[in-house]
Amino acid sequence: MYGFWGNWGLEVHVRSDTNDTQPPITTLTLYGGNPKTAILHATDDYSGVAYTVYSLDSGALMNYSMPFQISEPGVHTLMFYSVDNAGNRETPKYQSFAIPYNLTISIKGGLGVTATIYNNCGWTIDINGTIAMTGFVFPKEKPFRVTIPAWGDVPVSDKVLGFGKTGLSVTAVNETVAGKAWVFLCFVSPIFLG
Numbered sequence: 001m002y003g004f005w006g007n008w009g010l011e012v013h014v015r016s017d018t019n020d021t022q023p024p025i026t027t028l029t030l031y032g033g034n035p036k037t038a039i040l041h042a043t044d045d046y047s048g049v050a051y052t053v054y055s056l057d058s059g060a061l062m063n064y065s066m067p068f069q070i071s072e073p074g075v076h077t078l079m080f081y082s083v084d085n086a087g088n089r090e091t092p093k094y095q096s097f098a099i100p101y102n103l104t105i106s107i108k109g110g111l112g113v114t115a116t117i118y119n120n121c122g123w124t125i126d127i128n129g130t131i132a133m134t135g136f137v138f139p140k141e142k143p144f145r146v147t148i149p150a151w152g153d154v155p156v157s158d159k160v161l162g163f164g165k166t167g168l169s170v171t172a173v174n175e176t177v178a179g180k181a182w183v184f185l186c187f188v189s190p191i192f193l194g
Helices: none
Strands: 002-004 007-009 025-031 036-043 049-056 068-070 074-084 093-099 103-108 113-119 125-133 141-148 153-158 161-172 175-185
Touching: 025 074, 025 093, 036 049, 036 074, 103 161, 103 175, 113 125, 113 141, 113 161, 125 153, 141 153
Parallel strands: none
Antiparallel strands: 002 007, 025 036, 036 068, 049 074, 074 093, 103 113, 113 153, 125 141, 125 161, 161 175
């Protein structure tokens, strides 16, 4: 506003989108463990943000309108970018993150060692793991790869030969159960975990 000899007026400056050459800037915020909530926030100082898009794990391009959740265990990559009202497109950004598996492991002895891996989530998962023993036993380690159905379990066994007190651990992705056992030839005593 300005005053000139008693008259008042309003001066308005209108921005033209043709002067906007800078793309918007989009940021990603992830909250939680499983599920993770993804929030995309875009800003543009000149013509304003027209839209934001994203793609999870090279999937279909989706228009972003509100926070969304990702809950399938494993490592994921989120690609995202925004376009402003002048048509300037931001260079796509990529963010990788992990959703933890929700596993439970139980171990029992007998003729060798059997570990049962429980999948406590609603997706079928493929996992890698190992059964490892220390002391006077053979083999010392058995790697495994299993597919576990949603809310299901899969047993993994290892035949051993040895004698005496041994250390024992079973690792499946990010979960490890460890303890001690007695081995007599191919028989493993009840396992004392701790």
